[in-house]
Amino acid sequence: MNAVRPWYGMFAAALLLLAPAAQAQDGRGDVVYVPTPQVVVDEMLRMAKVGPTDYLIDLGSGDGRIVITAARKFGARGFGVDLDTVLLKIANDTAKKEGMADRARFIEQNLFETDLGAATVISSYLLPEMNEKLRPKLLALKPGTRVVAHDYAMGEWSPDDEKTLIVPEKVVGDPGKSYIFLWIIPARVAGTWESQIMVGSRSVRYEFILEQHYQLVHGAARAGERDAMVPQFRMVGEQFAFKLEVPGTGKPVSHQFRGLVKDGIIEGTVTIGEGAGQRVVPWQARLTRRGEAYLGAAGAAIVAGGTQ
Numbered sequence: 001m002n003a004v005r006p007w008y009g010m011f012a013a014a015l016l017l018l019a020p021a022a023q024a025q026d027g028r029g030d031v032v033y034v035p036t037p038q039v040v041v042d043e044m045l046r047m048a049k050v051g052p053t054d055y056l057i058d059l060g061s062g063d064g065r066i067v068i069t070a071a072r073k074f075g076a077r078g079f080g081v082d083l084d085t086v087l088l089k090i091a092n093d094t095a096k097k098e099g100m101a102d103r104a105r106f107i108e109q110n111l112f113e114t115d116l117g118a119a120t121v122i123s124s125y126l127l128p129e130m131n132e133k134l135r136p137k138l139l140a141l142k143p144g145t146r147v148v149a150h151d152y153a154m155g156e157w158s159p160d161d162e163k164t165l166i167v168p169e170k171v172v173g174d175p176g177k178s179y180i181f182l183w184i185i186p187a188r189v190a191g192t193w194e195s196q197i198m199v200g201s202r203s204v205r206y207e208f209i210l211e212q213h214y215q216l217v218h219g220a221a222r223a224g225e226r227d228a229m230v231p232q233f234r235m236v237g238e239q240f241a242f243k244l245e246v247p248g249t250g251k252p253v254s255h256q257f258r259g260l261v262k263d264g265i266i267e268g269t270v271t272i273g274e275g276a277g278q279r280v281v282p283w284q285a286r287l288t289r290r291g292e293a294y295l296g297a298a299g300a301a302i303v304a305g306g307t308q
Helices: 010-018 038-047 065-074 085-097 128-139
Strands: 055-059 077-082 104-108 121-124 146-150 161-166 177-184 191-199 202-213 216-223 226-234 239-246 253-262 265-272 279-290 292-294 301-303
Touching: 038 065, 038 146, 038 161, 038 177, 055 065, 065 077, 065 085, 065 104, 077 085, 085 104, 121 128, 191 265, 216 239, 226 239, 253 279
Parallel strands: 055 077, 055 121, 077 104, 121 146, 202 292
Antiparallel strands: 146 177, 161 177, 191 202, 191 279, 202 216, 216 226, 239 253, 253 265, 265 279, 292 301
């Protein structure tokens, strides 16, 4: 963990029980500080595809290694927050020593009070209870923001990607192993969408009624006078793709939709048919009735305000 902060209370005590072999370092409150192994830091940043255009915020930044690595190896900018003043000094001193002070800074702040709006990437190593408490704040971020966490997931919000690393030097949690989880904040698409699609020489009305559970979406569609089911698909930020089988006079007609949603509008394409008769046509849909995207008990059912 980047830092087990004094204000964790019982969480810090729990980690002390889990990690009797961990090396205690100086820090406010004399709690155990458990750094994230560097190999895990590197893989977290790779999984989040951190690059020069990214702004990373590390929640519980400890000695600053995640933000400093993001700046030094990947060209990103960002800051970390912590409440341990000793660790904050170490982090800022290290950033200055490595010539990264203009790209990596560290401030004393409660992570729940931190403004995350500028972030394109959020990183953390927090216990499950804290992750779930933080979840509504993360889900309110701009679609496409990446969230990467070490060892602990987000409860019922399943990750978009995960990886297990063998880390012999790790003695806390599951000794010898580290788990990395990645989420991409989804746009909210729950509701009714209407569009007109050129099928041959005529314009056909298509309607989609979508239900959303975190990044997973499914629903129903109506193409002209024909009904079809929208199979489950995954939002990747603002982007998505799904295949619709529309009943025809013979066998169903395949429709492969791809789109990007923003401000209540979907822009994309639909590939109709298969083989030699396949056609790709533009597709635009408009949100006509907002629905509710289920974002967990902690966040309640949040109305899809214009699909973000």
